[in-house]
Amino acid sequence: ETGVTQTPRHLVMGMTNKKSLKCEQHLGHNAMYWYKQSAKKPLELMFVYSLEERVENNSVPSRFSPECPNSSHLFLHLHTLQPEDSALYLCASSAGSGYEQYFGPGTRLTVT
Amino acid sequence: QKEVEQNSGPLSVPEGAIASLNCTYSDRGSQSFFWYRQYSGKSPELIMSIYSNGDKEDGRFTAQLNKASQYVSLLIRDSQPSDSATYLCAVNRDDKIIFGKGTRLHILP
Numbered sequence: 001e002t003g004v005t006q007t008p009r010h011l012v013m014g015m016t017n018k019k020s021l022k023c024e025q026h027l028g029h030n031a032m033y034w035y036k037q038s039a040k041k042p043l044e045l046m047f048v049y050s051l052e053e054r055v056e057n058n059s060v061p062s063r064f065s066p067e068c069p070n071s072s073h074l075f076l077h078l079h080t081l082q083p084e085d086s087a088l089y090l091c092a093s094s095a096g097s098g099y100e101q102y103f104g105p106g107t108r109l110t111v112t
Numbered sequence: 113q114k115e116v117e118q119n120s121g122p123l124s125v126p127e128g129a130i131a132s133l134n135c136t137y138s139d140r141g142s143q144s145f146f147w148y149r150q151y152s153g154k155s156p157e158l159i160m161s162i163y164s165n166g167d168k169e170d171g172r173f174t175a176q177l178n179k180a181s182q183y184v185s186l187l188i189r190d191s192q193p194s195d196s197a198t199y200l201c202a203v204n205r206d207d208k209i210i211f212g213k214g215t216r217l218h219i220l221p
Contacts, residue, residue: 042213043156043200056208090155097207100146103155 002026004104006091012110015081021107023074023091031097032074034066035090037106043090049074050097081111115139116203116212124218131188133215135201138182145177145184148200150214156200160186191219 004025013019025032034046048056049068063085065077074091088108092101117136125131133147144163148156162168162175162184174187184203188195196219201212 043211048208088153088155094209098144098204098209100144100158100161101202101209102158106155108153 004091004093004102006089006104006107008107009105010108010110012112013078013081014112015083017081018077018079020078021076021089021091021109023076023104025072025074025091025093025102025104027093027095027102029093029095029102030071031094031099032068032071033092033094033101034074034076035092036087037090038087047076048097055097078109081109083111085109086111115205115210116201118199118201118212118215120213121216122218123215124220125191126220127191127193129191131191131195131217131219133186133188133199133201133217134183135185135203135212136183137201137203137210139203139205140179140182142203142205144204145175146202146209147173147175147184147186148202148211150198150200152197188217193219193221195219 007022031050036044046060047066052068063080067075088106090106091104094101115138147160149159150156160175162177168175172189176185198214198216200214202209
C-alpha cells in the first residue's frame with residue numbers, strides 16, 4: 001500500500017449504529033487530519049493530530065470521536081449520527097503542521 | 113476578509129485555451145502555497161506547490177505567486193476536458209493549512 005488509505009470506502013449506517021472509519025498513511029508523516037465534505041460544499045476541518053496528540057478540534061459534535069494510536073493510524077468513531085452527517089469523510093497526512101497535505105480516497109458515509 | 117478567497121465559478125474555458133485560476137490570501141506571513149485538483153466525488157490531489165515569488169512550471173501547469181499583492185494563481189495551458197474539476201487553493205498560516213472554497217473549472221469540448 002502506498003500513500004494514504006481509508007476503509008471502508010462506502011458506509012451506510014442507521015442513526016443508532018456505531019461504526020468506525022480507519023485511515024492509514026504510509027508516508028512517514030507526523031500529522032494526520034479528518035475533514036468532512038458535504039455535497040458541493042467546501043472542506044471542513046474536523047480534527048488534527050500532530051505526533052499522536054490532538055492539537056485541534058473544530059467544534060465537532062461529540063458523536064464523532066477521533067483516535068490516533070500511532071503516527072500511521074487514525075480512526076474516527078461514529079455513534080448516534082444524524083442524517084445531516086452524511087458526507088464524504090477525508091483523511092489527510094502531512095510531514096508536519098503547515099506542510100502540504102496528502103489525502104486518502106475518502107469514505108462516503110450515508111446515515112439513514 | 114476571508115483567509116483564502118477564490119471565485120467559486122464555474123469558469124468555462126474552451127478546449128485548448130489557457131485556464132486562469134486566482135486566489136487571494138489575507139495573512140502576509142504565509143510562506144507556502146498549494147493548488148489541489150478535486151474531481152467530483154473524489155478526494156483532493158496536490159498538483160502544485162510554490163514558495164517563492166514568481167512562476168513555477170510543471171508540464172501544462174504554471175503557478176504564479178506575488179506575495180506583495182497576496183495572490184497566487186494557477187494557469188493551465190492547452191486545457192483538456194479532463195481538466196474539468198474543482199481547484200482548491202491552500203495557504204499555510206501559523207503552522208496550519210487553510211483551504212479556499214475552490215473554483216469549479218469546466219473545459220468546453
